Amino acid sequence: MGALAAQVSAVIPCKDEADRIAATVRAVAALPQVGRVVVVDDGSTDDTSRVAREAGADVVRHDRNRGKAAALETGAARVRELERADGQADAVAPVRSALLFVDGDLQETAANLGVLTQAVLDGSADMTIATLPAQITAGGGRGLVVNLARGGIQHLTGFTAVQPLSGMRCVGPRAFDAATPLARGWGVETALTVDVLRAGLTVLEVPCELQHRVSGSDWRGQLHRAGQYRDVWLALVARGWRPWHRG
Ligand SMILES: Nc1nc2c(ncn2[C@@H]2O[C@H](COP(=O)(O)OP(=O)(O)O)[C@@H](O)[C@H]2O)c(=O)[nH]1
Ligand SMILES: [Mg+2]
Structure with a gap:
């Protein structure tokens, strides 16, 4: 592994992505900046773990979601x-790679994630966030969760996030420390942005040509968004956001 390759480690959290995870893992592993790819199978009921392992990832599995x-x-x-x-890394002066957080459903388009790493590796940002182009598959939401997250982040930090829920992020060690322990569930992205900015660190949104599976308007998609709304709300309130106090 070359010096450059050691600089970024990819972490792919996923559930029931057996159809997509292999392509995602291969695309991420092929990025020259990425030294290792860890897939976390969060209690999938399909073959995600096996498929990810066969694609070359280091796989950790949660027995339950x-x-x-x-x-x-x-x-x-x-x-x-x-x-x-x-x-x-050693106990005295650990050398810690930047983390590249990647959703499991990007497939081949994950090959375009390289643009996220540059600003973190050259020190001009502590965390970069991918902004995605219009998606080929139409979404089923009305932007409620996005607006909640954007408004909360803005209120708490003054930063206007174009895509506050984007999960594709390159996170430097200082940024990760500032956001640890992470907010639970789907609140994690919103809280990362707030915590990193509040630590005085730099966040940069970077356009990235990615396509993912967008949750639809069926009951499953609505349930997903309800859970997202709850977790984003809890993460913001835990950070001092009090929307009910506004006039
Ligand atoms: N760790 C974890 N990841 C999940 C879970 N459900 C979905 N994911 C992953 O989170 C990412 C985003 O989920 P997705 O269903 O695509 O939702 P959307 O992109 O917000 O519409 C994908 O990589 C999923 O595999 C879960 O329960 N636990
Ligand atoms: Mg998706």
Whole structure:
């Protein structure tokens, strides 16, 4: 593994992505900046773990579903364990790679994630966030969760996030520390942005040509958005947001 390749470790949290995870893992592993790919299978009932392993990922599995934030924490812990095993880090001066958080459903388009790493590796940002183009598959939501997250982040930090819920992020060690412990479940992205900015660190949104499966307007999609709304709300309130106090 070259010096450059050691600089970024990818963490892919996912559930029931057996149809898409192999393509995602291969695309991420092929990025020259990425040294290792850890997939966290969050209690899938399909073949996600096996497929991811066969595609070359290091796979950690939660026996039961624990949510996206818990999966990211498991993945980050696994990365540090692998770094220690490689002798890259020692107790005195640990060398910690940046983490690249990647949703499991991007498939081949994950090959375009390289643009996220540059600003973190050259030190001009502590965390980058991918903004996605219009998606080929239409979404079934009306932007309620996005507006909640954007408004809350704005209120707490002054930062206007174009796509506050985007899960594709390159997170430097200082940014990860500032956001740990992560907010639970689907609140993780919103809270990451708030916590990193409040620590005085730099956040940058970077356009990235990605396509993912967008949750639809069926009951499953609505349930997903209800859970997202709850978790984003809880993450914001835990950080001092009090929307009911506004006139
Ligand atoms: N850790 C974890 N990840 C999940 C869970 N459900 C979905 N995911 C992953 O989170 C990412 C986004 O989920 P997705 O269903 O595509 O929702 P959307 O993109 O917000 O419409 C994908 O990589 C999923 O595999 C879960 O329960 N736990
Ligand atoms: Mg998706």
